Amino acid sequence: MNKKIFKLVKYTVIIFIVLFFLLLAGVALRLHYVPDLQPWHTFAPNELTVKELEKATWQxxxxxxxxxxxxxxKNVILKTPESEQNQINRYFKGSKIYPGNFKQDWNRSYxxxxxxxxxxxxxxxxxxxxxxxxRHIAEIYYxxxxxxxxxxxxxxxxxxxxLTKSVWQDWAAATKFAVKEAKKLTPEGAxxxxxxxxxxxxxxxxxxxxxxxxxxxxxxxxxxxxSPMIGITRLSKLAEILAIPSMLPGFEKAAWISIIPEFNPFKYNSFPVNAVKQARLLIADVKRQAxxxxxxxxLKELPPIITFQSIADYTVSTPAIINDLYSNLPENESELVLFDINRDTAFLPLVRPVFVNMMSIMLPGFPQKYKxxxxxxxxPNDSGAVERSVEPGGVDFKTRALGLVYPKELFSLSHISLPFPETDPLYGSIPDPEIKDAFGINLGLISNAQGERGVLGINTNLFFRVSSNPxxxxxxARIEDIIDTFPQETEKTSAGASASKSKITQKQYGDIMKAADYKDEPF
Structure with missing residues (x-):
């Protein structure tokens, strides 16, 4: 018996070692094509701890x-190598997108x-x-x-x-800190x-x-x-496994999902595995707590929630918002606003059929406890945008014209586009002429750039994704209405309403989005 156990253990160890070295070989092959790490990838400043945040003031x-x-x-800007000193590197002080040269550095709290x-x-x-x-939402409130x-x-x-060192508990503690400081600046009962x-x-x-x-x-x-991250379409577990060798010398790049030039002054382009791992852990904690x-x-004591979400979202799971959040909400005047694809675009014949029908399979059954x-x-063939709403407890849609139009060249909104108007100087497709040069680059206009594939050192999908919201x-208008309506008791109108979920699951939605990553391209 002992010999059998010994053999089993021996073969298990051998299999484990073989698999580990196969993993190392696969990771090494992938890393061969990954750019080198730069000072902004290897340096991590020390933030306030959770304990320090509990006692901290805004000052x-x-x-x-x-x-x-x-x-x-000191540790990054002054050490940017000469090979990286160009006009669209946010970590080069002489760059036109260096945030320290702007009238206001929006990387900072305000x-x-x-x-x-x-x-x-x-x-x-x-x-x-x-x-x-x-910032635009902040201006509405202000x-x-x-x-x-x-x-x-x-x-x-x-x-x-x-983000290689940060954990989600730090983010949650900072949120509590910010709420505490906000209440200090307002009168009692506000x-x-x-x-x-x-x-x-x-x-x-x-x-x-x-x-x-x-x-x-x-x-x-x-x-x-x-675009709330209640679920994510592409879970990080595989990336976390592939990142295991990053602890070994020479494999440090394995800790990164992507290493990309930093040409956005207010957002990281490079993405460490730990960031998506912490997002996954946060989502799991929220789900368990709910x-x-x-x-x-x-949950009946939760405040009203209004969510604005694109039906097509490559980053977060739209079904998770319905199935994991809204299906658990009480009857409290909450609302879910979904932006459909544009059905009056020349690109409609190229839109995948699943997205043509996505709204019908996304919506839960009626009646619901929320709007x-x-x-x-x-x-059909009408670019005019309308609002179709079903009140809590209702089953029929009421339609209201908005006086807005979908641009003909737009086939859908995106995860990143919702909070930015078209006039935004960084992400806007029609940047305000008076401030369009405020940040040294107009990322919303980069989709106009054209050339041969393979010439640029980045994935051109970064440019193709719409970054502002027409x-x-x-x-x-909806947020202004919410601000003007102080919370008050409302008559319950959804007796008999269901808590039914979306007809599509988070996994199915994730598979649909993954299918967009075409591997077998013709040219």
Whole structure:
């Protein structure tokens, strides 16, 4: 018997060693084609710890932030190799996109404080992003008399290497810190909103759930979510396995999903494995917490949530928003707004059939406890945009013309496009002429660049993805309505409403998006 056990152990060890060396060989082959790491990939500044954030003030946070940017200047900017000193490298001081030369560096946290604050909003950006991504949402609130707290989430806005060390608990602690500071700037009883984009949406939901269990936390009156990361279409587990050799000398690049030139002044292009791992862990924690609180019948205390989401999203899972978040919400005037594809575009014959029919399979059954709104074309061969809504407890859509149009060249919105108007100087497709040169580059216009494939050293899909929203004025109007409507008790109208889920699962949606990565191209 002992000999059999010994043989089993021996062969198991041999198989493990063989598999490990096969993994090493495969990773080594892949890394041969990956660019070298630069100072911005290898340096990671020290952020405030969770314990320090619990006691920190806004002055403490910004003081540490200033110190971090000084460290980045010393350890990265001054050490940028000559081969990387070009006009579109954000880490070259002589570059036209070097953030330190801008009138305002949107990589940093900021406060917008009106004369007589009526309320406060905390704005939480997404993974690899910066406070810039929600600047237009902040301006909407500020013009309505709200204090706007634009938080730079730890690990962001500095160098991509910072995300090799960052953990999601740091991000959640920073969110709690920002809410605490926001309430200090408003009168007693003033409304508090949290707006979250992408991963910031998950952090906003996480905070709201935490506030149900912790009476020391201030409960928000409203959540505004834009492309929230309730689920992700491409899970990181395989990337995490492939990153295992990164602990070995010579395999450091294995810790990165992508290493790309940093030509965006307010967003990392390079992506470390740890970043998506932490996003996955955050999402899993939110899901477990929602289930646990639901079993205790505590979710009925959640604030109203409005979500703006593109039906086509390569980054986050639209079905997860319905199945893991909205199906668990109480009847509290929440709303889900879905942007359909453009059905009046010359590219429609090239749109994959699954996306032509996606809205019908995405929507859950009716009636629901929350309002469902679909933004789409008013009809076939009509570029006019309309709003079709079903009230909580209802089954029939009511249609309202918006006076907006889908551009003919646009076949869909995207994950990254929703929070940016077309006039945005960085991401806009029609940048405001007065400020179009504010950041040294117009990424929204790069799709106009053409040439032979293989010439550029990056994936041209980065440019093809739409980065601004021609229907942004609709989002503006909806948020303004929310601000003007102070939370109040409403009559329950959805008796008998179901908690049914989307007809498509998160896995099915992820498989659909993966299928877009064509490998067998003809030319």
């Amino acid at each position: 403490d946070y910004t003081a540490r932030e200033n110190k971090i940017f000084e460290e980045v200047h 406060l917008l404080i009106p004369e007589n604050p009526k309320g406060a909003v905390v704005l939480i950006h997404g993974l690899t992003d910066t406070p810039y991504s929600l 013009k309505k008399g709200f204090v706007a707290v634009g938080l730079r989430v730890p690990g962001h806005g500095t160098v991509p290497g910072a 409304p508090l909103h949290i707006a979250g984009f992408s991963q910031g949406g998950a952090l906003a939901v996480k905070y709201a759930l935490d506030a149900l269990e912790d009476d020391s936390l201030i409960r928000p009156d409203r959540l505004v979510l834009i 289930i646990r609180l639901g079993q205790k019948d505590m 469902i709104t679909v933004i789409g074309n008013s009809g 229907l942004f004025s609709y989002i503006t």
